Amino acid sequence: MITFFLIGLLVHVVFFISIFDIYFTSPLVHGMTPQITPLAPPASRLVLMVADGLRADSLFTVLPDGSSRTPYLRRVIEERGTWGVSHTRVPTESRPGHVALIAGFYEDVSAVAKGWKENPVEFDSVFNESRHTWCWGSPDILPMFAKGATGDHVYTYTYPAEEEDFASTDASRLDSWVFTQVKSFLESAKSNSTLRARLLQDKNVFFLHLLGIDTNGHAHRPMSKEYLDNIGLVDAGVAELVSLVEDFFGHDGQTTYVFTSDHGMTNWGSHGAGHPSETLTPLVVWGAGVNNAVKVTEPQQFTDRSLQDWKLEHIRRVDVNQADIAPLMSSLIGVPIPVNSVGVLPLLYLNNSALFKAESMYTNAIQVLEQFKIKMMQKKETTLSFLFTPYLQLTDIKQAEFIHDAKKLIQLEEYEKAISLCQSLISHALEGLVYYHTYDRFFLGCSVVLGFVGWTSYVIVVILKTHASLIRQPGHQIPSRTLKRLCVGVTVGITGFLLIQRSPLTYYIYCLLPVPVWYSVLKECGTLMDLKSLPSLPLWKCFGYFVLVAFGVELLVVSFFHRAVLTAGLAILSVCPILSGLFIKAKACSVSWFVGCVLLAFFPLMPVVGRDPVIHLVTCSGLLTLLTSACYLWSSQQRNSLRPGDRRQLIMQMLHVAVCAYVPSLTHSSLQQKQGLPLLNQIISWSTLGSSMVVPLLSSTRLFHRLLSIFLSLTATYLLLSTGSEALFPPVLSWLMFTWIHIEQEAMLSQGVSSRQDLYTIDFSANIDIAKIRNLKLDDIRRSYFFVFFIITAFFGTGNIASINSFDPASVYCFLTIFNPFIMGGLMMWKVIIPFIIVMCTFETIQVVTQLSSRSLFLIVLVISDLMALHFFFLVQDYGSWLDIGTSISHYVIVMSMTIFLMLLSIVTHILTSKRLTLWRRNKLHFT
Missing domain, CATH: 3.40.720.10 (Alkaline Phosphatase, subunit A)
Incomplete structure (x- = not known):
């Protein structure tokens, strides 16, 4: 598991970095001669x-x-x-x-x-x-x-x-x-x-x-x-x-x-x-x-x-x-x-004078042409002569003609024609700079796509091989010696080609990475032939799920361009219990699920940026959080499932949330009166941020108790980073996540896979090793898709990412008011991450409740995320407006960052849910 995780992390880091080599390389060249008007x-x-x-x-x-x-x-x-x-x-x-x-x-x-x-x-x-x-x-x-x-x-x-x-x-x-x-x-x-x-x-x-x-x-x-x-x-x-x-x-x-x-x-x-x-x-x-x-x-x-x-x-x-x-x-x-x-x-x-204008424009043209010449020379030196395709609008002969004609027109005092010719030369030179700057883009893109498809295929093979109980059939494997010889030959050929072209080191990585990946896929290709031996996964059902997942992935891709699509997705999700027949067996959970989806569906319809501060909504969010927490405490009291020490900690956290709900209002009032940021507010804000990931570790590892402690701790920080309606997002999201846990338990019971367990008494720490309790079922694909959908909803639901791009500093005024782009950007990123952690902790809980290996579910998530990333890789464009180009690239970067981030965050959330920080009498700390 550790080896696979490290390899997967490395592969995705390479895919992530590749976009910078393909699209974000510096356009600057050096060695030009400065040009000045005489x-x-x-x-x-x-x-x-x-x-x-x-x-x-x-x-x-x-x-x-x-x-x-x-x-x-x-x-x-x-x-x-x-x-x-x-x-x-x-x-x-x-x-x-x-x-x-x-x-x-x-x-x-x-x-x-x-x-x-x-x-x-x-x-x-x-x-x-x-x-x-x-x-x-x-x-x-x-x-x-x-x-x-x-x-x-x-x-x-x-x-x-x-x-x-x-x-x-x-x-x-x-x-x-x-x-x-x-x-x-x-x-x-x-x-x-x-x-x-x-x-x-x-x-x-x-x-x-x-x-x-x-x-x-x-x-x-x-x-x-x-x-x-x-x-x-x-x-x-x-x-x-x-x-x-x-x-x-x-x-x-x-x-x-x-x-x-x-x-x-x-x-x-x-x-x-x-x-x-x-x-x-x-x-x-x-x-x-x-x-x-x-x-x-x-x-x-x-x-x-x-x-x-x-x-x-x-x-x-x-x-x-x-x-x-x-x-x-x-x-x-x-x-x-x-x-x-x-x-x-x-x-x-x-x-x-007209002469000065013509000479100045000629100087401008030669200055841009100098860059073009250096760029062309650099690309020509690193490309095999028979493979090099020059920019036809500015070959060496045409460059000389442009320069000669421009000089002659200036000498003949035909300044308007000279200016027009120089402007044409500048236009061609700028187009040529783009041509040579993107010269290797198609070649690198093909290598990355080949690696992408290979990696996704390998993950699918691993899922089928380790979590589907396939019956191996002899004679379905490609001989290992033949595969090795083929891979060695391809590696030598690619390496020789790149050496001759004097390609950068990163090119070797992008071009050679598909070789071991596809070797691993072809080595296990017999697994696909063994699918017919698995009665629980009939091919017609697999095809049906594949169509549904493909539609769901497209829905998520479109949501990056139109946030309202998330509202439509939540509307579809809200009726899933009715369509699946679960409504008849678990009406209370189904109604709660429907209400939670409907309430969450309003957030993608709200404006991303441009909202005036409505601090009263922050206070209302704090009150809503306290109300739901009080209901849980009452329910736990009725069940006698909460120890006195845990009850005291949760009450203290609730009081802390109440304070944090009031601090933004006090800060906003102080700033309006131009009295600056109160020092006490700043101390409370930074101490809340610093303790947000530590306080939950002091609580009980019982499932709902730990989840509530995490929710209260993160919500306190989120309130301090909010200015309006987005403060209501974590309570609504958490409500839906708690309901999702109940829904999944009921779904497992209806399928006869597990017996009912009291969610108030399940202990995270007692369920760490649940590998191989059961094999994958098609319904697990649905669970994984729900997780990816909620991650995207958490990301775009309140427009937090747009707040980072547009950089509205009002959200961080409880922490600092002096301009510091890195600290402010870091705080806004943490605001984005908080809903992520809530969804991740819920997914960790569902893995425990459904008695399934965390690795198997996460592998399905990995496949869905990689399919989205591959789609966005094809949507990356190098034409149109600068905004269009930047948007297409940023979408790919977001999805790739999300995939890598989720791999790392899964470790953090596992610690956050299952580990407990115990205080010794000698004030020493240790994990249990």
């Missing part, structure tokens, strides 16, 4: 201002009286600048947004996961190419660009991380700090000759990271007075800053200003996904080298109809992709475009 730039310095979390509509929309909350920027848009909307990509988070703005490429997910505050991979940026860059703002953003820069020419000034407090009385002070620091910096430069000399040089950048808007949006929502007032404060700060800069440099007309945002924010104060409120950000550029506002009379064509709402239909709007801002900034101050940039220079922002 003409004199229009600006000597650039001031980049990024208002973190600022939505486009929040900046551009006018007030009901026709005025603007940003009068200065509004005046710039209407008179002396160029404006538009910058379209960001998912994930709409601060780090990838700033990388796209300053480095010009969209950071891959693997790099985001490797580090938040530092630069985990080497990449070029506008800051790196500048002569000097001075930065002010958040300690989460600035250090990664300073670390990635060559030389000591990027200077950062950050406030303490503790200042990023969502419970702050006024988060706009973060932006006030930045403006004050810049003002002091310029004042000190007047008396510091060395600093002044540096500032007067060309190719300098000043970067202001303004985090107050984002912090206020998280804490108070984007429609709040705090968020909107913060926008006005930033506008006033920008106006004062521009005046100070112009005065310092003597109004020399050599300064360019760029005002934008890294991402937007939803109405409920979150970001991370692909809603337009998150992906549409403002862009306003003015100063040296930038076009003044252009009046238009013809209607402007955009997919959104916001121009009328913004009252800007008369001013030309120039939209860009977020990565396009990097080459724009580079061209304005005359520094090389970041070598990894995939942005396309937006010429409509430039106020310069």
